[in-house]
Amino acid sequence: MKINTIIVVGAGVMGRGIAYSTALSGYQTILVDVHAQQLADASTAISKLVQTGMGRGKVTASQAKHLEACLSTTLDVQQALSHADFVIEAVPEQRNLKKEILATVDQYAPAHAVIASNTSTISPTELGSYTSRPAQVAAMHFFNPVHRMKLVEIVRGLETSDKTIQLIQRLAENIGKETVHVRDFPGFVTSRISAMIGNEAFYMLQEGVASAADIDKAIRLGLHFPMGPLELGDLVGLDTRLNNLRYLHETLGEKFRPAPLLEQYVKAGRLGRKSGRGVYDYRNE
């Protein structure tokens, strides 16, 4: 099957990055959201990426022009879905919300359309069961920031067909990504490790083991991670991180119990870079 049109559902941290990448590679891409402000912010962020990319010689003027022609945004989810060959779902990591969105996608997307979820943790078998086409559902897990991170983790559900996996593999390659194929297990490979390290860093912060800056510095310089776990949490979004941990706690047990301090930050609206403040303060950036 040839993919002409991709619908990205959810224009947050990930959806906007995914839409940028698919449109830059020449796919007609429609980015949808339920909040007009999110779509406006996504358009601004994508324009910035184009400008920076051009400044660094990574995006040519003709690619930028092509991207503009390929990418559109809308609040009309149903209308957008009617054009879909391929849907990438990137709404928050909450099971009930994913269930609701997948049912909508299933209802309005043409029968041939494949549905890939950018879920970080949730079983694609479960996500497929919320649709009438489980053979056409899998997880296609991108990383943040999408335009810079090379990997896509492809996770196949019990009913996912070979054809669906091949299509996702081809799309990932066409947008310049490397892939790994992972069995359906909560948290896959990357989110399970990342959630564990990020949560442990929050427990350390809560216990006063070191300052946030020193925890991050220790992990960067001592363990050679490109980013400290608390900085990474702020980039991911602390609400997203907490949702991941809640799912992993429910499915894999006690070792993933979210740190109370993380719960507190999220309650206070300190969600990380996207809200201006998380572990660190970004309001003057």
Ligand SMILES: NC(=O)c1ccc[n+]([C@@H]2O[C@H](COP(=O)([O-])OP(=O)(O)OC[C@H]3O[C@@H](n4cnc5c(N)ncnc54)[C@H](O)[C@@H]3O)[C@@H](O)[C@H]2O)c1
């Ligand atoms: N943030 C990360 O670093 C990261 C990395 C990999 C995967 N993920 C996964 O990607 C998914 C999205 O995460 P995010 O960080 O982009 O979340 P986010 O909160 O930044 O954005 C989610 C977007 O979905 C929109 N939305 C909510 N309900 C909707 C609906 N009914 N229809 C259409 N849009 C709706 C919201 O308005 C928001 O714009 C999650 O499953 C998350 O686990 C996140």
